[in-house]
Each structure stands twice: as C-alpha cells, then as structure tokens.
Amino acid sequence: MHRREQGIRPRTIALIVLGFLFAFVAIAWGAELLLTSPEDIGPLLVTRDGEVLAEFSMDELHELPMHSYSQFGKSGEGPAVLDVLNEAGVTDFERLTVRGPGVRDDGLLVLERDQLTGDVVLDFANRGTVKIAGPDIAWADRVRDITELEVE
Numbered sequence: 001m002h003r004r005e006q007g008i009r010p011r012t013i014a015l016i017v018l019g020f021l022f023a024f025v026a027i028a029w030g031a032e033l034l035l036t037s038p039e040d041i042g043p044l045l046v047t048r049d050g051e052v053l054a055e056f057s058m059d060e061l062h063e064l065p066m067h068s069y070s071q072f073g074k075s076g077e078g079p080a081v082l083d084v085l086n087e088a089g090v091t092d093f094e095r096l097t098v099r100g101p102g103v104r105d106d107g108l109l110v111l112e113r114d115q116l117t118g119d120v121v122l123d124f125a126n127r128g129t130v131k132i133a134g135p136d137i138a139w140a141d142r143v144r145d146i147t148e149l150e151v152e
Helices: 010-035 058-063 081-087
Strands: 044-048 052-055 064-072 076-078 094-099 108-112 119-126 130-133 146-152
Touching: 044 064, 044 081, 052 058, 052 064, 052 081, 058 119, 064 119, 076 130, 076 146
Parallel strands: 044 146
Antiparallel strands: 044 052, 064 076, 076 119, 094 108, 094 146, 119 130
16 A cells, blocks of 8 residues: 655645735736826826927827727727827927836837837727837837827
8 A cells, every 4th residue: 555645736836826826916906006097197298308298188189080900919999199299299200208107017118200100009098098009019018007208
C-alpha cells in the first residue's frame, strides 16, 4: 500500500494563485473607478505654448462629426482628432502631445503631424471620457481619460 505524501497539490496552488490574480484585478478596477471619474477629468483642453486655445465638454465633442474605427477586434466611434483641432482653430502644427491622468496608462502620447489621419479619433469611453484610438496606435500607447491636446 502506497501512502500519499501530505502537502499541497500543484492544482491547489494554481487555484490559489488564480484567486489572488482575480482579486488583484478586481481591486485595480475598483481603485480605478474610485480614483478617477468623468467629473474629475473636466473639459478637454486644446493648448499651444501653455495657452488654452479651446475647451470642449463631452457634449460639445458629441456634436462634432463622428468617425468609426475598428482596432484590436473592437469598434468605436468619436470625432477625428484633426476635426477637434480644426474646431479649436488649429490648422498648422508639427506635433501633438496627448495627455491624461496616467492612472490606467502612461498618460502621454506624442504624435507627429503626419501620424494624424482622419482615422485617429477621440473614442468615447463608457466612463464618459475619451481615449485616443486609431489603426496605427498600439494598445500600449493609448491614452485614456484625455485631458489635453497640446500642439507644437
């Protein structure tokens, strides 16, 4: 008769680890919701050299022409970044810096003028904020809960 050794089985260890991972993800999502809300974000600012050129509420952004996009198996819709800049009176620029609070991402993305096509949009998030999206913007480079578009 063989005796089984006492101890924790690998399957039990795996289940414990998965439980901790799920708990960590749930806590991170909860913290994200507690740390930022659409009210914390405020209007979207378009700036140049520290000067505010325009402010857009989410309602005002919804009034601009909508563009659809598909990326990473998901689709979304929002105003083209170029339309937002044009509405702010910006027609000439070399670089765009997209800023956000950096809670769920780096909070910073720099795009050269030639990277901005009509396919780069401010996608309306379910949270009531906007994120930048487009076919050539990598998932890891996205900025969510955008607060500022700075042109140079």
